[in-house]
Amino acid sequence: MTTFLFDMDGTLFDTEKYYNRAWKQAISDSGYELPEEEVLKLRSLGRPFALEQFQRWFGPEVDYLAIREHRKELMKDFLSGQIPLKPAVPETLRFLKAQGYRLAVVTATGPEQAEHNLCTAGIRQYFDAVICATMVERGKPAPDVYAYACHTLGVTPEECYAVEDSPNGVRSAHDAGCRVIMIPDLTQPDKATGKLLHRKLDTFGALRNMPVE
Incomplete structure (x- = not known):
């Protein structure tokens, strides 16, 4: 990976x-x-x-x-101009970069707003690319945006972990061929969503301790 x-x-x-x-x-x-x-x-x-x-x-x-x-x-x-981060996001991104992984954002938000929010939150520098649904014909849950992210980065989906919180995002990443890690936010995965997961984690920081291939 x-x-x-x-x-x-x-x-x-x-x-x-x-x-x-x-x-x-x-x-x-x-x-x-x-x-x-x-x-x-x-x-x-x-x-x-x-x-x-x-x-x-x-x-x-x-x-x-x-x-x-x-x-x-x-x-x-x-x-009100603030972008609250999930706990342990900056340190986890730094850790993954130090391990040699390439990182990208794959979002339903438009490019201008996504770039602004990432900069406001102070984490834009960790990402090699910001891929938005407006760059493809169909957004999530279609696989297009994840497939486009892989193409942009020059990697295959099989090389990628996709980290998601919602069923629509999980479906998109799974159908593109990525290994999906779900960190639930507002709801836990139902049975159908659970079948699409490579792994479910409770917190973002748990990515640092996850066994990787």
């Missing part, structure tokens, strides 16, 4: 709870209601899948883009 590919929100950043809150409020402010377990399905869900999901929930007339833009504004308010 030569490479670690990291999801960003919910894996590197402790931000998924804010995204969940922002989606729920944006949906409510638009005149709709959605149970908590349904809102969770939006984690790492890329376009065109998110649009299709909204249409299944609320019908073809739903203005997904307007709700999404409102969610983005709410996120700015919730975070």
